[in-house]
Amino acid sequence: MSDPMTVFNEKKERVVKTIRRExxxxxxxxxxxxxxxxxxxxxxxxxxSSFEMATDVVAKVSDDLQYDTTLTPWMPANLMYGPKIDILGGGTYTVRNFEKMQDPExxxxxxxxxxxxxxxxxxxxLLETVxxxxxxxxxxxxxxxxxxxxxxxxxxxxxxxxxxIKACEEKGSHIFMSAILVNPVDYLFDLFREFTGIVSDIKRCPELVRDAGLTLFEGYKPMLRGLKPADDKAIFIPMHLPAFLSPRDFEKTYWPSFKGLAxxxxxxxxxxxYYFEKKYEHLFDYLQELPQKGVIGIFQEDDLRLTKKKLGNTMAVAGGLSTTLMQHGTKQECLDLVKGLIEDLCPGGGYFLAPDTPMMFQVDARPENLKAIADYIKDCKL
Amino acid sequence: MLDLKKITQALGDLDEKNLLDMLNEFIASGPTVEEAREVVAACQEGMTLVGDLYEKGIYFVGDLIFSGEILTAALALIKPVIGAVNGPKVGTMVIGTVQGDLHDMGKQIFKNMAEAAGFEVFDLGIDQPVSAFIEKVKEVNPDVVGMSGVLTLSLDSMKDTVEGLKEAGLRDDIKIIIGGSPVTEAACKRIGADAWTINAAEGVRMIQGWVS
Structure with a gap:
């Protein structure tokens, strides 16, 4: 059996190569x-009740599943978000039953x-008014x-x-995410204007939404200069609004600051x-214009085979492991799914097998199904 | 008299300014209650056009939400003429996002479209426990109960809610529709709902079928 550091480095190399679409x-x-x-x-x-204990939880899962990387380790809400929320005396987020939640109202x-x-x-x-x-x-x-x-x-x-994060990696779990950001127009949506507000603004004053996005993007730059790049890690940007916008509205308002930031x-x-939540096929023409290196897209509802065909020259893609099937399907159905994904999407590189939806709840997979998938992947040679 | 087809088309085109300009002119002309009711019906037809365009993939969820905003603004203008904007009620519905889920948007879209189709909708809000559905059903005796959820966890809450309605002896008197991204045919069967959808326009057609 290889020593843990060798195994970790092999995983890291696999991650780097996949990002490079090799x-x-x-x-x-x-x-x-x-x-x-x-x-x-x-x-x-x-x-x-401590990060040390949380590290042991991550290590236990990592040891058992032997994944190559995890987008994030477990983020225990009471340890990670509770103190931040307390500093600001509440706000839109709360921690309830050890889960972080946002109150849309x-x-x-x-x-x-x-x-x-x-x-x-x-x-x-921002400081004086909002x-x-x-x-x-x-x-x-x-x-x-x-x-x-x-x-x-x-x-x-x-x-x-x-x-x-460092402790998790020392125990063998490679962590993919180096930081988290939201695109500027999503920042307006998520934190200030909510959904009805932002979609109404997009219809009534698209130039102002676009310009506010570009202003926020300029404001991000000084903050981002302090972040050290790493070839095995990526900045995580969950995409919220574009799935709900027509290509025309997207181009006028969201795209300029999104493209600028990318x-x-x-x-x-x-x-x-990027986590492309829900469907993005209607925006593939734009996504093809993202930088041709250093971009990975997790797709939730899009057909991954079509996605790789259309976007595979621009980005590495991730997803495909249906949480619904992992919870409700048989072990054999899960194995059939993973075999099909490997056969169709691994040739040529640039594909991470990954859940289609972030696994947050017990109902997101029966452990024996996830374990069967992980074991199959672990023993599979390309 | 206002050209009702233009009203319908303006709403269908999401042309808020044009629609509200026409309506302001209409109100200023001192219309009768009957004329105002016809304008409300024309707006509702406009919402049907929006739903059709959504189903064809031309409009997106943002367009649906904005159409609801335009409709609200239009009805607010007409309301002083007719006192209340409700036309003939086709049915009654209780709707809510189930316990443990704080997502509001899908429910809001469905509510807008159901109201535009003539349903009286009682919106419980988000993160609603089983007891809230039971109490409201007892209170308003609806034709339909709609449950919304985006999280995979919501499917369990939907099942609990259906069970709760059964235990309260209310299940046989109502139809239940569930909606949201994790909802599937298999989930619908497990939950014990009568119908499922991930498309508000389709869902509204289903509940229209139940009350017709």
Whole structure:
């Protein structure tokens, strides 16, 4: 049996090659899971009170499944998000039953007529107008304390998270994600305008939405300069709004800052992994214009064979392992699925076997089905 | 009198400005209650056009949501003329996102389209426990109960809700439709619902079939 460091490095090499869309010795397997980790490990979330204990949970799953990489390790909500939320005295996110949740009724804090203020002076607008609406603790305090508190609230106990990721890797679990971002127009959607607000803005004042996105993108740049690129890791960008937009609306409003950010990140040496939630086929023509290297797309509902055919010259693709089948299908049906994916998508490289949906709940896979898939992949040679 | 076809078309085209301009002009002309009701019906036909375009893949969810915004604005203009905008009610529905799920959008789209089709819709909101569905069903005695959810976990909550309605002796008097991305034919059977959909326009047609 190879020593753990050798095995880890082999996995890492498989990851790097797949990002580069090169063929590998065996099918690369990326786990995409969060609260499924403790379930699979047979551990109650409430019993995990430290990052050390969480590291053991991740190591147990990694040892058993022998995946090549995991998008993120388990992110125990009470340890990772609770302290950040407390710093800002609440807000739109809460931790309930050890899960992070966003209350959609608390999202709308920016009015449609405020776009010009955001575009003109984003920092002042965010610090003085919008964020104090959400966070009471930011009202009536001096600018320096306000700034410090926001930085703490955004980064939280960032050092602890970094140490946690390092500890997971030292125990053999390669972690794919180096940071998480949202595209600028999704930032407006997720945090300030909610869905009805943003889609109405897109119809009524598309130029302002586009320009607000571009303004936020410029605001991201100083923050991103501090991030060190790594060829085996990627910045994770979950895509929220575009699945719901027509190509015309997407092009006018979302695309300029999305494309700008993608180009910028890749120019800085980063890889970027997008989660294309729901269907994106109607936007494939645009996605073909993303940078030709350093991009990975996880696809939830698109036909992966068609996706690889259309986008395989632009990005590596990931997905295909149906969580529905892993929960409700037989072991044989799961094995048939994985064999078909390997046969059709692994030739030529650039494909990660991965769940189609982030595994968050017990109902996202019967452990014996996931284990059967993992064992098949582990023993498969290409 | 206003050209009702233009009203229908403006809503179908999501041409908010044109529609509201026409309606403002119409209101200023001092219409009768009957004329105003015809305009409401024309708006509802416009929503049907929107639903058709969505089914054809020309419109997307964002367009559906915006059509609901336009309809709300249009009805707000007409309401002072007729007192209430409700035309003949075709049926009653209780709708909610099930326990453990905070997603609102799919439910909202379905609600907009069901209302435009003449249903009286009682919206429980998001993250609703079984007891909330039971209480509301007892209170309003609906024709249809709609359950929405996006998380895979929601399927269990939907099953619990159907079981709860059965135990309360309410299941046989209602039809149940479930919707949301994890919903499938197999899930529908496990849950014990009468129908499932991931397409609001299709779902509204199903519930129309139940009450016709």
């Amino acid at each position: 063929e590998t010795d065996k099918p690369p397997f990326m786990l995409i899971a969060d609260d499924y980790y403790p379930y699979y490990a047979g551990v109650e979330k409430s019993a995990v 608390k999202v709308l804090i920016m009015q449609a007529d405020e776009y010009p203020k955001l575009i003109q002076d984003p920092i002042n607008y 964020l104090p609406r959400r966070f009471e603790v930011l009202k009536d305090i001096n600018p320096e304390d306000k700034y410090k508190r926001i930085v703490q609230g955004v980064l939280g106990e960032g050092q602890k998270t970094q140490s946690y 180009d910028y990140l890749v120019e800085q040496g980063h890889n970027v992994i």
